[in-house]
Amino acid sequence: GQQLNQSPQSMFIQEGEDVSMNCTSSSIFNTWLWYKQDPGEGPVLLIALYKAGELTSNGRLTAQFGITRKDSFLNISASIPSDVGIYFCAGGLYTGANSKLTFGKGITLSVRP
């Protein structure tokens, strides 16, 4: 089946630093989404991308849909302590009524004050 690769599993940065996360796949997707999960909560949608090459920003977050449709990246600028959490990428491949997402394993981000 389809798999998304996110690495490394954990990232440690200093408050104020920028951080970039990649997500790659062996197969193409029509949409890419980035979610963040806080402890004890469900994943929350951060950014959704619908077109190859698309670059979208949401505050300090910027994400891009790779030209090959097999990858995406998420960039967080000027990190703050509340950016701590698990970041998941998800690829969507819609065909007719099919609306499934495939999720990566996630990257745990730690921000040192």
Add this chain to the structure above:
Amino acid sequence: DAGVIQSPRHEVTEMGQEVTLRCKPISGHDYLFWYRQTMMRGLELLIYFNNNVPIDDSGMPEDRFSAKMPNASFSTLKIQPSEPRDSAVYFCASSLVAVIYNEQFFGPGTRLTVL
């Protein structure tokens, strides 16, 4: 507007007992998804419904798991009998009819512990 609602938030049960998890999707959403999250396997899709009809249940681990959606505002995931390896966080998510836009919105999850 209320998001996806799940109950209970925590469930502790003993091996062999029946467990029922509940979900109320966002009003107007036509798709409902059940996921399981563990440290080892991450987020796994168990089953999803479109307009209350199960579309893909290939992720359901075995016959001990069953899911129903009797109407547009309610779904259940049942495990009978439960086993310790079923311990995980179970999420429900919903989305609108999704030709292109398949953004899924997650509930807070149910943390299940089977002793």
